Amino acid sequence: MTTETIWLGIGFFGQALFFGRWVVQWIASERTAESRVPVSFWYMSLIGGLITLTYAIYRMDPVFISGQAIGSVVYVRNLVLIHRADQAKSQSPSQT
Template structure:
């Protein structure tokens, strides 16, 4: 396996994680019979975004780097907000 093939695998893995978040959100919404964004959506966003950012850096693609880098701040911030809300609620599960 070449370095290029390895990085291509990282890129495809990131894209798979990133795309899976929409399927996850769709299934969660269907189960609730309303639009719903589960916490796992943000974790998939973060993992997929980080993988895609690494791939973009390897490709030296500034457009891709800026897009994925900015997204990581949003995903991380949402996870922080959810964690803080859970702490205020005594650790109980809350809708995200």
């Protein structure tokens, strides 16, 4: 197996994970019969984006690099907001 083949595999894996997030979102929405974006969507976005960013860096593609790098900031920010909201819910007194 050549280095190029391994990098192509990494690139395709990142893209597959990145695409898979839409399947997760679709299934979550169908289950509740309304639009939902589960937390796993953001994790898959981040991990798939970072793997794809790694591939783009290997390819030295500035367009691809900038798109994936900026996207990763958005995914991290959404995860931070979600976790802050979860912490606030767990710290607030329950209403009975």
